[in-house]
Amino acid sequence: MTNRILTPDALEAALRAIGAERYHNLHPFHRALHDGKLNKGQVQAWALNRYYYQASIPAKDASLLARLPTTELRREWRRRLEDHDGTQPGTGGVARWLKLTDGLGLDRAYVESLEGLLPGTRFAVEAYVQFVRERSILEAIASSLTELFSPTIISERVAGMLGNYDFITEETLAYFKPRLTQAPQDSAFALAYVREHARTPEQQAAVLNALKFKCNVLWSMLDALDYAYVVPARIPPGAFRPDTQA
């Protein structure tokens, strides 16, 4: 870490460089997923594990919302909660994710029970929730900046999955389409906040570390999936086994 202070542009460039090296679109599991290299059970495992991440996002946003000091910030963060939790039953990002697990033939009660979750998924997601709960507001906001890179991965994922898997339809991928407009709006706000509020070398280092941390969360979720279900397929005791759910 340098001890010089970065201009806002240089800070943004450093954040984007972290994404270019560490965002999970570079992970072999992501490539296998969008290239059609996975079987249905492996795609089920991805959707089931990722559900816990999706379901935890509004909880982590709510814990940040509870600490935000101004109307403007709370209004912005409340919009994120609305995006994920919806305005009535069956709406919002978490509900749309369940349409994906439904479409893949997973039992909804089993998915929601989290029983078949990989421990690696659980620990990574909980580390993220904990980070947002404990760290400064600046770091908590910075940890959301992986959204800067998500429109690319979502486009790859949707096109790749629709083209490569006969068990995937537009409807099962309903989660992703709204994210293509929500994520840029979210990340534009967070980036502007970080550019404005990370004013000392220490704050800038904390912001960069928050983004690295978050990249590690997403990356290690794919590590766990790849290890358990793809190569060499060593599902740990108690985790979801394709074709054997109750």
Add this chain to the structure above:
Amino acid sequence: MTNRILTPDALEAALRAIGAERYHNLHPFHRALHDGKLNKGQVQAWALNRYYYQASIPAKDASLLARLPTTELRREWRRRLEDHDGTQPGTGGVARWLKLTDGLGLDRAYVESLEGLLPGTRFAVEAYVQFVRERSILEAIASSLTELFSPTIISERVAGMLGNYDFITEETLAYFKPRLTQAPQDSAFALAYVREHARTPEQQAAVLNALKFKCNVLWSMLDALDYAYVVPARIPPGAFRPDTQA
């Protein structure tokens, strides 16, 4: 989960059954380690990652100690802190673990910096510390019960590593010998506590889940190592790379 109450003996049998299915002596990485199937870099990666677990144990014990209500319990838990933190510089389990990383040729400052840690290790260890901080005293004590199974794994590990690796000596394995007497003492106390205090079906279910959770922590630490360094060797960005540490 049954809703019947178990006798103390039946509860103990259920705890031992969890170990028989889920303790990390069954993990392929553990088998490879003690069978001499790993190269020095892979053993370094194990020691470096496991260091974070070792160094976090007295911190988790201190957080439990701070919540214990009686002299008897605090005295017992204080002994664990002494075992790990020692009574003066260079003594105790954490210091003995650093003799292992020294003996493997790892730079001590690099090990202690945690820079090369796998994210999966970090998240699993922090989940354990957090569990002990947040859950009931009964669950926190129950989560230490993996010690019931550790004398076996330590014996296998020491014999296997001494026999199979020319870079391992009795001295580098100094960590383990005292654990062969400390662990049974620790687990005998914890087991007696759990047998006595888990009196309702809910408490007994919580105790069994605490031990499963802890087995998941240890198991997923080996998942992360095996995935990153053994098969198919996909070290994530920023983690320790054998032979390239500063």
